[in-house]
Amino acid sequence: MDADTPHWNAAALEHLTGPARGNVSWLTADTVDVRLLPDRRLSFSATVSDAVDDGVIARFHRTGGTYDIIATGQHPIWLNGRAVATEVLRYGDVIEFGETGPLSRYRLYDDRHRPSNTVGEMFGDAASYLRTSRRPWPRKLGYAVVELLRRLARETSVVFRALVLLSIAVLAWALYQQGRMDDAIRAELESGNLQIDAVASALSQARDEAIRPSDLSALQQDLALRLQTNAERLMALEARTGAGRRVVAQAAASVVFLQGAYSLRDRESGNMLRHVLGPDGVPVHLPNGQPFLSLTGTGPVAEVQFNGTGFVLADRGVLITNRHVAQPWGKGPGARLGTAEMEPVMTRFIGYFPGQPAPVTLSTLAVSDQVDLAVLAMGQRPGAVPGLTLAVEGPEPGEEVIVMGYPTGLMSLLAQSGTAFVQDLQAAGETGFWKVAERLAAAGLIAPLASRGIVGQATEATVVYDAETTHGGSGGPVLTLDGAVVAVNTAIMPEFGGSNLGVPARHIVALLASLDSGSSN
Numbered sequence: 005m006d007a008d009t010p011h012w013n014a015a016a017l018e019h020l021t022g023p024a025r026g027n028v029s030w031l032t033a034d035t036v037d038v039r040l041l042p043d044r045r046l047s048f049s050a051t052v053s054d055a056v057d058d059g060v061i062a063r064f065h066r067t068g069g070t071y072d073i074i075a076t077g078q079h080p081i082w083l084n085g086r087a088v089a090t091e092v093l094r095y096g097d098v099i100e101f102g103e104t105g106p107l108s109r110y111r112l113y114d115d116r117h118r119p120s121n122t123v124g125e126m127f128g129d130a131a132s133y134l135r136t137s138r139r140p141w142p143r144k145l146g147y148a149v150v151e152l153l154r155r156l157a158r159e160t161s162v163v164f165r166a167l168v169l170l171s172i173a174v175l176a177w178a179l180y181q182q183g184r185m186d187d188a189i190r191a192e193l194e195s196g197n198l199q200i201d202a203v204a205s206a207l208s209q210a211r212d213e214a215i216r217p218s219d220l221s222a223l224q225q226d227l228a229l230r231l232q233t234n235a236e237r238l239m240a241l242e243a244r245t246g247a248g249r250r251v252v253a254q255a256a257a258s259v260v261f262l263q264g265a266y267s268l269r270d271r272e273s274g275n276m277l278r279h280v281l282g283p284d285g286v287p288v289h290l291p292n293g294q295p296f297l298s299l300t301g302t303g304p305v306a307e308v309q310f311n312g313t314g315f316v317l318a319d320r321g322v323l324i325t326n327r328h329v330a331q332p333w334g335k336g337p338g339a340r341l342g343t344a345e346m347e348p349v350m351t352r353f354i355g356y357f358p359g360q361p362a363p364v365t366l367s368t369l370a371v372s373d374q375v376d377l378a379v380l381a382m383g384q385r386p387g388a389v390p391g392l393t394l395a396v397e398g399p400e401p402g403e404e405v406i407v408m409g410y411p412t413g414l415m416s417l418l419a420q421s422g423t424a425f426v427q428d429l430q431a432a433g434e435t436g437f438w439k440v441a442e443r444l445a446a447a448g449l450i451a452p453l454a455s456r457g458i459v460g461q462a463t464e465a466t467v468v469y470d471a472e473t474t475h476g477g478s479g480g481p482v483l484t485l486d487g488a489v490v491a492v493n494t495a496i497m498p499e500f501g502g503s504n505l506g507v508p509a510r511h512i513v514a515l516l517a518s519l520d521s522g523s524s525n
Contacts (some may be wrong), residue, residue, distance in 0.1 A: 014031075014032070014112075015070070015071055015093075015111065015112050016029060016030045017029045017033040017111070018108060018111055019046075019108045019486075020098070020108060020109055020133055020151075021107045021133070021147075022044045022107075022390065023044055023045050024045050024046070025151075029048055031048070031085055033050035033066075033067045034065070035051035035063065035065045036048050036049065036050060036051060036063070036071075036345075037049050037051050037062075037063065038060065038061055038064065038101065039059045040061050040089075040101055041104055044105060044106060046101060046105070046106065046108070051063065056076045060156030061078050061079040061102055061105070062074065062075055064093075065187075067092065068523060069112075069379075070092060070093050070094070070112055071110075072090060072093065073091055073099065075088060075089050079102035079103065079105070079194075080103070080267075080481045081099065081100070081101060081102070082099070082100040082132040083097055083098070083099055083100075083102075084098055084135075085138075091501045093110045094110070094112075095110065095111065095112045096109060096128070096132075097109070098110075098112045098132045098133070098136045100137075100138075107133060107136065109114075109139060123156070123164065126156060129155075130149075130152045133147070134148050149490075159198075176261045178417040204390060206343055245525040248454075251406050251485060251487045252408065252454045253485060254390075255406075256358055256408070256451060256452055257357065257358055257359065258391050259314075259358070259387050259388060259409065259481065260315065260357055261313065261355065261441070261450050262313060262314050262353075262366070262410075262479065263309075263311050263437070264309070264310050264332070264350060264352060264353040265307040265308060265310070265350075265351050266307065266332065266333060266348050266349060266351060267308070268303050268306070268346040269346060269347055269348075269349045270299050272345065272346045275299045276297070276299075276306075277297050277305070277346065278298065278300075278301035278305055278442060279296070279301055279303030280298050281303040287303050287304075291435075301393065303478065305351065307351055308332070309437045309505075310332045311408035311414065311476055312325060312326065312329035312477075313325065313329075313410050313411075313452070313476070314329070314480075315356060315383070315480065315481045315489070316389050316390075316391040317391055318389050318392055318393050319393070321382070321391075322369065322381060323379070323380035323381075323382060324377070324378075324379060324380075324479070324481075325377075325378050325380060325478075325492070326378060326479040326492065326494050327375075327377055327378045327479045328376055328478065328494075329478055329479045330378035331371060352438075353365070353367065355380075355382070356441060356450045357386050357389060357450075358450055358451045359450075359451075360386050360445065360450075361446050361448075362445070363441075363445065364382045364383050365384075366380045366381065366382060367380065367381045367383075368380055368381075369381045369519060370515060370518065370519040372384050372511065372514075372515050374511070375465075375511045376495070376507055384490060392487070392488075393487075393488050394509045394512060394513065395489060395490040397488060398508055398509070398510065399462050399467060399490045399491075400462065401461060402459065403458070403484070404456060404484075404485055405457055405458075405469050405471060405484060405490065406454055406471070406482075406483045406485070407454070407456075407469070407471040407472075407477065407483075407493050407504070407506075408454045408480050408483065409453065409476070409477035409478045409480025409481075409493060410477060411453060411473050411475070411477035412474060412475065412476045413475075413476040414437070414440050414441065416453060417444050417449060418440070418444075420431040420449065420451070421447070421449045425443075432459055435456065450490060451513065453477075455471040455472040455473060457469045457471025457472070458469040460503060464508065464510075466507065466508065466509055467490065467491040467505070467506040467507075468504070468506075469503070469506065470503055470504070473493055473496060477493055478493060478495075479494075480492070482506045483491070489509050489512075490506075490508070491507055492506055493505075493506050
């Protein structure tokens with residue numbers, strides 16, 4: 005045996021969790037089977053044959069100077085937080101036995117590793133538990149802290165505990181001395197000399213601040229100026245309070261609820277992707293629950309339905325929205341089914357204006373290759389829609405904005421419609437994607453939602469704000485309190501404090517300019 009190879013002594017499992025936590029199970033046989041008992045304890049027995057019993061969840065097999073762990077397949081085994089089938093064990097590895105089994109640390113005691121628990125190992129055990137345990141963070145953090153304190157109190161040496169007590173005593177003495185110093189300063193402040201100095205200083209300040217006859221004229225002018233300033237501030241505050249209501253009321257008619265559907269078409273044959281029907285005429289579903297689709301199917305065309313938000317741009321007669329709304333299949337529209345090359349086809353694209361019972365037909369005029377913007381053409385624009393104007397300058401951080409749109413699509417509109425309307429839909433059985441929107445429009449129940457927020461950051465590429473929105477609100481206008489569009493709502497960042505992103509209005513100007521010149525942006 006090589007001089008650097010440790011001589012075999014003993015191996016053990018130190019249980020970190022479960023009913024046997026704090027205990028150690030020694031591995032002595034060449035092959036050991038492990039069973040998980042109903043009370044979550046582990047049972048160890050020497051293996052007498054190569055066959056694996058049903059109750060065995062793992063097997064340890066001695067190889068050289070350590071053990072291999074082998075998962076039998078009855079329960080998953082995780083090593084250092086990673087699922088394994090078989091693995092060579094190393095000193096300090098953390099093993100989790102099944103979904104309900106305990107966490108145990110593998111200890112190999114030889115010439116290199118002595119059976120002692122150092123403070124570093126205790127902290128290492130706690131860190132390993134936090135890293136590998138799949139419990140929720142609050143639970144495993146609390147458990148790790150309590151267990152670490154328990155081990156430091158019971159398993160450390162007398163010298164270490166004495167040093168900890170000495171450190172606590174020194175800290176207490178320092179706090180006591182600091183308290184005495186605070187008391188001394190307080191007593192000095194309350195002494196007579198300081199009180200006299202304080203009175204003298206107050207009298208001097210009162211004399212300096214006394215109103216002299218020569219100051220009355222200046223004071224009168226100052227009071228008049230203050231009254232005027234306060235009146236102006238009050239008027240500004242009243243205007244600001246009502247600004248949100250005015251903006252929402254004026255802009256609502258120009259914010260459009262978008263509905264659409266697209267399918268895939270074979271580029272060569274022109275066949276649409278359709279549902280495959282069974283003998284009973286009902287669409288067939290695959291074992292995974294997805295519909296069975298084919299280019300030779302005889303069922304209805306397979307449509308992907310979507311909704312979003314757009315707004316009318318004043319003096320242009322066009323709608324502005326996101327590129328991912330106008331082209332919901334993504335920037336690269338190619339797809340394959342077997343050997344067929346397919347392309348996306350918009351099968352229906354319409355928009356509902358608030359207060360208008362009939363939808364308008366939409367088509368895409370231009371999309372930006374640089375930012376998430378698109379320009380839509382309308383079949384017929386309602387005459388009562390004024391449209392929105394673009395802000396001349398971008399917003400500043402801290403500025404208030406209003407985001408309008410149709411977040412969550414039909415669900416938010418139904419939530420606002422009332423119980424009676426929903427019951428009528430259920431009674432009529434008209435709960436389809438298109439039919440629900442028709443009924444809402446006919447009842448005058450299509451209206452955008454508005455949320456208010458603060459601009460956190462504004463750059464050439466994006467505007468970040470915290471106004472609440474979600475999917476379905478994409479393409480909606482981000483308005484100033486003057487009612488001008490400063491951005492187009494495009495994305496949400498729930499993992500970053502609920503912040504949302506908008507495309508600055510300057511990119512709308514660039515896209516329209518490229519459209520007028522006939523070039524692509």
